[in-house]
Amino acid sequence: MSTIELEARSIVKRYGPLVANDHIDLSVLRGEVHAVMGENGAGKSTLMSILYGMQAPDSGQIFLRGAEMRYRSALDAIGAGMGMVHQAFKLFNSLTVWENVVYGMEPTRFGFIDRREAARRVATLAERYRLQVDPNAIVGRLSVGVRQRVEILKALYRDARVLILDEPTAVLTPQERDGLFDIIRNLTADDRTILFVTHKLHEVMAITDRVTVLRDGKVVDRMVTSETSAREIIRAMTGRAVNLTVEKRPATPGAVVLAARGLTVATDGGKPVVDHVDLAIRAGEIVGIAGVAGNGQTELIEALTGLRIPDGGSVAINGADVTRADVERHRDAGLAYIPEDRATTGTALAASAADNLAMGFQAKPPLSNGRLLDAGAVTAHAKRLIERFGVKIGSEQLAVGTLSGGNLQKVVVARELSHAAPLLIAEQPTRGVDVGAIEFIHGQLVAERDRGSAVLLVSAELTEILALSDRVLVMFDGRILAELPADQADEETLGLLMAGRVGEARPTDGSEAA
Known part of the structure; x- marks a missing residue:
């Protein structure tokens, strides 16, 4: 017994x-x-x-x-x-x-x-x-x-x-x-x-x-x-059935929306943590970045979003050079960004849900009227997103610091997906959220792609990378070690590449990985 x-x-x-x-x-x-x-x-x-x-x-x-x-x-x-x-x-x-x-x-x-x-x-x-x-x-x-x-x-x-x-x-x-x-x-x-x-x-x-x-x-x-x-x-x-399969049709990539050339980010000691990275993300595709934490993904995304000025190379969004631009100019060029750290980078915990859902877009219609915020529009915007994304909060005026981690993530995702930006960078978009919310967020990311946005996805979940991506890039030791069409990748192959074991990794069609 x-x-x-x-x-x-x-x-x-x-x-x-x-x-x-x-x-x-x-x-x-x-x-x-x-x-x-x-x-x-x-x-x-x-x-x-x-x-x-x-x-x-x-x-x-x-x-x-x-x-x-x-x-x-x-x-x-x-x-x-x-x-x-x-x-x-x-x-x-x-x-x-x-x-x-x-x-x-x-x-x-x-x-x-x-x-x-x-x-x-x-x-x-x-x-x-x-x-x-x-x-x-x-x-x-x-x-x-x-x-x-x-x-x-x-x-x-x-x-x-x-x-x-x-x-x-x-x-x-x-x-x-x-x-x-x-x-x-x-x-x-x-x-x-x-x-x-x-x-x-x-x-x-x-x-x-x-x-x-x-x-x-x-x-x-x-x-x-x-x-x-x-x-x-x-x-x-x-309390309901949830579809575990991501439904999406084949991608139809268009023009390059995000381009990085020779992008380099160094530590204080001079060692590159992002080492001459080239990438191009096109309209109408989802490109996934797979890699073990600590291999340069965080620094790469910071350089692409304006949170960090790179030590070398260039970044362009829709043809506009934003290499040394701040976050606001990246926004103006067409960036929406779901950061990895929802509590520090993604939200202001002491501020209300309404304020957080407006952040980054507060100076533009319909949330502003000239130089002033339209309080009614901000409140209506927040109520609409809270309902659409199923955020569990008593009122849009409550501080988001009172929310669970998963509901805080929903606030960030709701804000960034609500403005039809041509470029979406999504870093760990479903970390800590439940299966029902994962199903919804995955559907929204695919909808962004089908609407014509370029989507760059960084995720520690290989099942998520494989389910959503049209192409997969593998990062190791600050470099893009390999690029695979999603239909030629599996967990074992990506896992070996993520560990730097290139010679042991083979795409599922039997061709060389890198």
Whole structure:
């Protein structure tokens, strides 16, 4: 008979009139991988923060291995055997792996940190769970996938018996994802228990044993993974059927809208992070950029959008040279931009939804009347977009800082898709949004293409790149390493190219990748 490792009984958490968790019951068995799924605002993050001791419930109980827990902070949860790997890693990039892992629990000798013993313990732990990490490596120099292993080692060093993984594959290559799954299997074989929080249905079907589905703060379904399907999980999450396939006709590319020639961006030390990149994005096509985080995609997009002046090369939008222009001139030339960082770059968190939905376009009709904003037009514009994009907010006058991450993303996407710009640069457009919103946003991006816009898509989701793109560019070490027609690419080929392994990668038609 399976043993219950973690149990939540009738958890309630309110934020004013909003009930984020409404009498939630959750039972997780020892040694299983248990997925918690739901749309944005369903209550997943709140529940995880309560289970990990970061917040206290208003009412309800938590039991760990049969004993009731009353956490005062996350330190109490860690001491009881809970661990959590956050989507945004919490590491000291300038320190070594072993220094990050043992921080706060360092072995000592004669009153000093025993560095050799600390490194030995970390190496032994890494070998036991096949985590393949060099204890003496500097964390800031490691790939994203290896840094994630360091986070897992931190939890295991503190003897976490239950590990919460929050969107753990968001920035991993397919090969790194498969490596993580191997690690998860090793952990559960040792009777460790995994809570897996994700929006990726194919991963849920591949790695989990059971699924608990939340909707509007309540548990609406509990499923055994092997006895259900992705479509049934989606129906439970959304209350409706969602089309998982992107419907689009073949592209009919027109004139070049965005052109970059020899584009170069260097670090303070002079090393190029974008190294003489050439690209041309045409009207009526979606071009996807695939690459592991840290290979120059962020700096490339900053140079293309006016957020950074390049160190060399040129950028033109609709024939207008904007190489050294500011963001406003890029806008005037025809740019709409969905940034990767929705909280810092994409929105002003203290401002209202109405103001955020007008930003960047506020000086143009119909939102302005001469030199002054038309308050009525701004409000009507906001209400229309909130309804069209399904943003869950009580009023267009509320600050967007009160929204969940997924709903904040919807605000950014709604604003940028509402102005029929000839060029759309979309950076991680569906990161952190639920399957229903993904379906809608994908449809809108294809509609932009079919309307004649040039669309440049940057995404860590290879399924998204393959589903939406007409051409795929692979970035590695600051360069465009390969270009493939979308119908000649697959996850394995792109994953190898993203890791720089050109000689091993072959398009699906058998021709050379690069």
